[in-house]
Amino acid sequence: MTWSEMQPLLSQACSETFDMVFWSTLIAVAAGLPLGLLLVLTDRGGLLQNIVANKVIGQIVNVGRSLPFIILMVALMSFTRWVTGTTIGTAAAVVPLAIGGIPFFARLVETSVREVDHGLVEAVQAMGGNTWTIVRKVLVPESLPSLIAGTTTTVIALIGYSAMAGTVGGGGLGDLAVRYGYQRFETELMWITVAVLAVAISLIQFAGDFAARALHSRGGRSGPAPKLRLLKAKEPDAAGVGKAA
Amino acid sequence: MITTSGLTKVYRSRGRDVTALDGVDLHVREGEVYGVIGQSGAGKSSLIRCVNLLERPTSGTVTVDGQDLTALAGRGPRAGKELRQARSRIGMVFQHFNLLSSRTVQDNVELPLEILGKSGKERSRKALGLLDLVGLADKAKAYPAQLSGGQKQRVGIARALAGDPKVLLSDEATSALDPETTRSILQLLRDLNQQLGLTVLLITHEMDVVKAVCDSAALMEKGRIVESGTVSELLATPGSELAAALFPVSGERTGADRTVLDVTFHGEAATQPVISQLSRTYNIDISILGAAIDTVGGLQIGRMRLELPGRYEDNVVPIGFLREQGLQIDVVGQEAVLVKEGAK
Structure with a gap:
């Protein structure tokens, strides 16, 4: 296979991966943020304490987190068909990716928001602020550097998942590596895919770290910005599909 | 309010x-x-x-x-x-x-x-x-x-x-x-x-x-x-823990058969020469163990710790004399010492 043959395949796969990851991240963040906040607010001693709701949400998130993505994807097929009218293609892959990403991001949000000093919440309560004010003016802005780090982790995890989604017709880089690298023994193309993924993940990580750090060190706040520990655990996952070839 | x-x-x-x-x-x-x-x-x-x-x-x-x-x-x-x-x-x-x-x-x-x-x-x-x-x-x-x-x-x-x-x-x-x-x-x-x-x-x-x-x-x-x-x-409250803690005077008793008094001066009483009057009237030797003048809550207050010879029973009359002069007298005893430690 020559470069001129590979190039259109690669660029199409890249754009498919980008589409899948972009939309699913958007949905995961939009839904995971309120869910993560609710996990904190409804907990014992929280502003909206509701133990039953907390247990229910916690359980849903746990199930969503612990289910292997490939099973989630298959289990969601009828739901995916109901939403997008099909179970094949990039748009169809966004549905399980988003649903897998929501509980993932929600847990990260929960951890970040829990780290906000309770004294700040109390100060705003003493000013006469209501719960919504506290969420908007304290919990979210104060945990923003950590939330951005969580978003970076989510994007990288979703790139890993998107490789799996690709194998069942979602397209993208994972699909390319399996179809050409594994089934047609095009080792060269497979390695290029791996390289593209590695570069993409490094760039995303760098951008995320930079943004989190910039916000964190605002006003010369001392101490290092929160590190992303999930990256190392997730990276082989993303490349794993390629290595299987 | x-x-x-x-x-x-x-x-x-x-x-x-x-x-x-x-x-x-x-x-x-x-x-x-x-x-x-x-x-x-x-x-x-x-x-x-x-x-x-x-x-x-x-x-x-x-x-x-x-x-x-x-x-x-x-x-x-x-x-x-x-x-x-x-x-x-x-x-x-x-x-x-x-x-x-x-x-x-x-x-x-x-x-x-x-x-x-x-x-x-x-x-x-x-x-x-x-x-x-x-x-x-x-x-x-x-x-x-x-x-x-x-x-x-x-x-x-x-x-x-x-x-x-x-x-x-x-x-x-x-x-x-x-x-x-x-x-x-x-x-x-x-x-x-x-x-x-x-x-x-x-x-x-x-x-x-x-x-x-x-x-x-x-x-x-x-x-x-x-x-x-x-x-x-x-x-102005005798035996007040807060007052004692707000305005402590120090000084240890020098012997067992002595009476230690905390005298608090405020207002008019502060200008009277009460100590020398006491000494002359009752012919007793008075030692000053400690004294201080301070501003508490915007008020000028003086406090003095005195030691009189003899036990409390022997000094009832001189203490009465001091009280008559409008001074606040706290006899320092076992109890008062405990109070002070508690307020620290």
């Missing part, structure tokens, strides 16, 4: 009841600085947090500026609209400042005004005015992390004043600061109290704080107020 009656707070943890407040009756008059002092665990913090209902009292009532806050609280754990409005008229400053690190100094001061729904222009005018008042006009665009502890507390005070409160609650506001900074923050509170007619309720574990700014004080122990009153009332 602030009245609590029968205020009780019981915490329930792991099936055990812990009584933090046990029927506290507190009365803070308009325009005064009122200090509540006690050791940690005495219930001071619960008390101040019950005043704006950050903590729901188990029973009893809290009235601030004629408004019964406990009646506004409702039943649920969440604060209703009326309680939130009442809170916005009570300023509060905290030991650890509680400034938002994601906002500039000016934006921190504007926060209560945002909650009150003021326009952007009004907010910034007010915030800059307050920062000027606390002496931080040049730090408006800085972030809290760039400020020293004392500066952070000044921002905390400016923020607490943003809603034009009549009452300021201070929760150990100077406990995280060094002595020099503590003095300047207390001076600021005093100035605000005098310039704005602000009523200040502060809790502290430092006697110096009470001595520096308070018009009135209360001593808390095990969830109860054991002593309270204006500083001059306390100093």
Whole structure:
């Protein structure tokens, strides 16, 4: 296979991966943020304490987190068909990716928001602020550097998942590596895919770290910005599909 | 201005009841600085947090500026609209400042005004005015992390004043600061109290704080107020623990058969030559073990520790003479010594 043959395949796969990851991240963040906040607010001693709701949400998130993505994807097929009218293609892959990403991001949000000093919440309560004010003016802005780090982790995890989604017709880089690298023994193309993924993940990580750090060190706040520990655990996952070839 | 009656707070943890407040009756008059002092665990913090209902009292009532806050609280754990409005008229400053690190100094001061729904222009005018008042006009665009502890507390005070409160609650506001900074923050509170007619309720574990700014004080122990009153009332109360702690005189008894007296002078009595009169009238030798003159709550007070020869029984007449001169006499005995250690 020559470069001129590979190039259109690669660029199409890249754009498919980008589409899948972009939309699913958007949905995961939009839904995971309120869910993560609710996990904190409804907990014992929280502003909206509701133990039953907390247990229910916690359980849903746990199930969503612990289910292997490939099973989630298959289990969601009828739901995916109901939403997008099909179970094949990039748009169809966004549905399980988003649903897998929501509980993932929600847990990260929960951890970040829990780290906000309770004294700040109390100060705003003493000013006469209501719960919504506290969420908007304290919990979210104060945990923003950590939330951005969580978003970076989510994007990288979703790139890993998107490789799996690709194998069942979602397209993208994972699909390319399996179809050409594994089934047609095009080792060269497979390695290029791996390289593209590695570069993409490094760039995303760098951008995320930079943004989190910039916000964190605002006003010369001392101490290092929160590190992303999930990256190392997730990276082989993303490349794993390629290595299987 | 602030009245609590029968205020009780019981915490329930792991099936055990812990009584933090046990029927506290507190009365803070308009325009005064009122200090509540006690050791940690005495219930001071619960008390101040019950005043704006950050903590729901188990029973009893809290009235601030004629408004019964406990009646506004409702039943649920969440604060209703009326309680939130009442809170916005009570300023509060905290030991650890509680400034938002994601906002500039000016934006921190504007926060209560945002909650009150003021326009952007009004907010910034007010915030800059307050920062000027606390002496931080040049730090408006800085972030809290760039400020020293004392500066952070000044921002905390400016923020607490943003809603034009009549009452300021201070929760150990100077406990995280060094002595020099503590003095300047207390001076600021005093100035605000005098310039704005602000009523200040502060809790502290430092006697110096009470001595520096308070018009009135209360001593808390095990969830109860054991002593309270204006500083001059306390100093005029024989055997007052607070008075002894506010104005300690030292000096050890030199022998077993001696009587040690603490003599407190205030007002007219301070100018009388009572000691030499005593010595001449009863022909006794008096040693002075310790003496000090200090300003407590704006009053000039003198205290002297005297030693008379003989036991208490032998000195009943001279002590009576001193009392007749309008002096306050505390005979230092076993009990008084214990009290002093307890108040430390």
